[in-house]
Amino acid sequence: MDIFNNLRNEFHKEKVEQFLLDKGKQTEEALHRYLSQLQCPIPGLIEAMEYSLFAGGKRLRPALVLGSAELFDGNIQKVMPSACAIEMIHTYSLIHDDLPALDNDDFRRGKPTLHKVYGEAIALLASDGLLTLAFELLASTGNAEVVVEVARSAGVNGMVGGQYMDIIAEGKLVPMETLQEIHRKKTGALICASLRCGALLSNAFSKGLQAITEYGKHLGLAFQIVDDILNVTGDEKTLGKPVGSDKEHKKSTYPALLGLQQSQELALEHTHKAISALTCFGEKAEVFRQLALYMLLRNH
Amino acid sequence: MDIFNNLRNEFHKEKVEQFLLDKGKQTEEALHRYLSQLQCPIPGLIEAMEYSLFAGGKRLRPALVLGSAELFDGNIQKVMPSACAIEMIHTYSLIHDDLPALDNDDFRRGKPTLHKVYGEAIALLASDGLLTLAFELLASTGNAEVVVEVARSAGVNGMVGGQYMDIIAEGKLVPMETLQEIHRKKTGALICASLRCGALLSNAFSKGLQAITEYGKHLGLAFQIVDDILNVTGDEKTLGKPVGSDKEHKKSTYPALLGLQQSQELALEHTHKAISALTCFGEKAEVFRQLALYMLLRNH
Numbered sequence: 001m002d003i004f005n006n007l008r009n010e011f012h013k014e015k016v017e018q019f020l021l022d023k024g025k026q027t028e029e030a031l032h033r034y035l036s037q038l039q040c041p042i043p044g045l046i047e048a049m050e051y052s053l054f055a056g057g058k059r060l061r062p063a064l065v066l067g068s069a070e071l072f073d074g075n076i077q078k079v080m081p082s083a084c085a086i087e088m089i090h091t092y093s094l095i096h097d098d099l100p101a102l103d104n105d106d107f108r109r110g111k112p113t114l115h116k117v118y119g120e121a122i123a124l125l126a127s128d129g130l131l132t133l134a135f136e137l138l139a140s141t142g143n144a145e146v147v148v149e150v151a152r153s154a155g156v157n158g159m160v161g162g163q164y165m166d167i168i169a170e171g172k173l174v175p176m177e178t179l180q181e182i183h184r185k186k187t188g189a190l191i192c193a194s195l196r197c198g199a200l201l202s203n204a205f206s207k208g209l210q211a212i213t214e215y216g217k218h219l220g221l222a223f224q225i226v227d228d229i230l231n232v233t234g235d236e237k238t239l240g241k242p243v244g245s246d247k248e249h250k251k252s253t254y255p256a257l258l259g260l261q262q263s264q265e266l267a268l269e270h271t272h273k274a275i276s277a278l279t280c281f282g283e284k285a286e287v288f289r290q291l292a293l294y295m296l297l298r299n300h
Numbered sequence: 301m302d303i304f305n306n307l308r309n310e311f312h313k314e315k316v317e318q319f320l321l322d323k324g325k326q327t328e329e330a331l332h333r334y335l336s337q338l339q340c341p342i343p344g345l346i347e348a349m350e351y352s353l354f355a356g357g358k359r360l361r362p363a364l365v366l367g368s369a370e371l372f373d374g375n376i377q378k379v380m381p382s383a384c385a386i387e388m389i390h391t392y393s394l395i396h397d398d399l400p401a402l403d404n405d406d407f408r409r410g411k412p413t414l415h416k417v418y419g420e421a422i423a424l425l426a427s428d429g430l431l432t433l434a435f436e437l438l439a440s441t442g443n444a445e446v447v448v449e450v451a452r453s454a455g456v457n458g459m460v461g462g463q464y465m466d467i468i469a470e471g472k473l474v475p476m477e478t479l480q481e482i483h484r485k486k487t488g489a490l491i492c493a494s495l496r497c498g499a500l501l502s503n504a505f506s507k508g509l510q511a512i513t514e515y516g517k518h519l520g521l522a523f524q525i526v527d528d529i530l531n532v533t534g535d536e537k538t539l540g541k542p543v544g545s546d547k548e549h550k551k552s553t554y555p556a557l558l559g560l561q562q563s564q565e566l567a568l569e570h571t572h573k574a575i576s577a578l579t580c581f582g583e584k585a586e587v588f589r590q591l592a593l594y595m596l597l598r599n600h
Binding site (some may be wrong): 040042044046098100102103119122123125128129131133136138144151156157161163167294 | 338342344346349387388396399400401402416420421422428429431432433438441442445447457464465468502539557
């Protein structure tokens with residue numbers, strides 16, 4: 001029995017795909033523009049940054065920033081620097097994840113990882129450059145509150161902290177609360193900050209800011225649970241990465257802790273909660289509703 | 301003949317040492333305070349950050365921020381977050397420098413380097429945490445301009461760019477302009493930004509901001525030239541690191557490009573220029589005058 005069956009009727013995949021495509025294109029144009037505006041006289045360094053920045057990412061986080069701004073009738077151009085900044089932060093974190101000291105991955109999205117092509121020293125400097133440029137861009141909006149928001153979500157109480165906890169947890173099954181904590185920090189915090197940035201820069205009303213934060217929290221958790229499920233049930237070709245690797249590495253995952261069925265139920269629960277959080281926005285939030293379904297029903 | 305002889309009479313070493321001691325103490329108290337205010341529930345990560353942050357640095361950059369604020373009658377408490385942020389950025393850069401992928405150093409200031417004690421993965425995450433926290437602190441002043449200033453000085457057109465150029469230049473003698481460019485970016489930019497931050501946050505008058513920027517530029521260059529000279533003429537024990545290592549590594553240095561005497565003359569010239577830039581401040585800038593002499597006349 002497919003417990004997601006009822007939702008499949010409400011799901012319009014093409015709407016989300018069009019949304020991600022549009023926002024992705026706008027983001028990539030802006031990324032190119034910001035990099036060239038730097039007028040950095042060191043082409044090799046910029047080239048290395050571009051290698052990872054344009055390696056085929058889905059641009060989910062910038063789409064959340066831009067979509068959130070639209071939800072609050074904000075100005076897309078005003079939030080674009082933040083959208084690109086958050087994508088740079090996401091990219092720097094992937095570069096570090098792939099390094100020999102961490103996951104030691106030779107490939108990402110079918111392409112050799114940055115350190116495989118440019119060496120570890122350049123990979124480090126390129127990622128340092130991306131993280132630092134991200135904060136320059138964020139601050140260029142003139143809104144220091146947004147810089148604080150993103151820095152917190154990316155720092156020791158956010159992404160960096162989550163990665164640390166993940167390393168410490170390696171090879172052992174941690175309690176459920178710890179697993180949730182790891183994911184809230186490691187991926188959830190930046191997803192949430194993306195939505196909040198778009199809202200903050202669009203003078204969101206306080207209840208709306210609360211609602212979008214709640215949406216982000218549950219979206220992030222559903223996203224991660226589905227990721228874990230796909231690592232068990234997914235098709236290697238569609239997924240683009242080996243199935244079963246989590247179990248092999250004795251990683252704490254939702255299926256490992258809860259079993260497959262309960263994991264699916266939990267993903268469904270968070271998707272419902274994400275969608276309910278959008279009630280106050282009415283029809284306007286339709287694309288974010290669809291995005292929550294997309295996260296749940298995807299097969300890669 | 302000692303070409304610095306005239307200056308030795310004007311130099312009051314104890315004034316600078318007291319200044320660095322005072323500012324260093326204030327900075328360290330604030331650093332401890334900011335780290336504990338984080339209330340980060342991951343003690344191991346904070347511990348690793350503290351290991352490098354409290355490894356006996358001279359706290360030169362925070363002293364420049366605080367001294368600059370005093371020069372412009374600014375509020376020390378208002379600039380303290382920026383002073384600590386810049387020290388965190390300096391520290392993260394040292395952690396990366398020491399990694400096997402870059403300089404592969406086992407010791408810094410007589411202590412094992414961070415990755416030697418905690419492993420490379422934790423060293424990476426701790427440095428990521430420091431850089432990100434630095435921007436949170438900078439933005440917490442509410443002044444986005446200062447965030448932009450520091451991000452530029454630390455990024456691809458500043459420190460990161462200088463480190464990249466330095467790696468590319470390894471093992472070959474580069475032209476004089478390239479050497480200056482490397483140092484302006486690698487160490488000069490953050491020194492300059494430290495002074496400018498203190499000034500910007502203290503509502504510096506435009507001519508004063510220009511003057512302190514000029515001072516910083518020449519101070520940074522003199523600092524680096526003297527470093528290179530000491531690597532040739534210094535005493536290994538006083539210096540705390542091996543003498544002659546630059547020559548051994550075929551590094552482009554001022555003595556290698558200009559010879560020892562001309563390097564000393566150039567250091568003297570930049571010191572004079574740094575001191576002249578302070579004229580508009582009168583007596584008030586005495587400690588910065590002494591600091592320029594200290595940089596020139598130091599033996600470690």
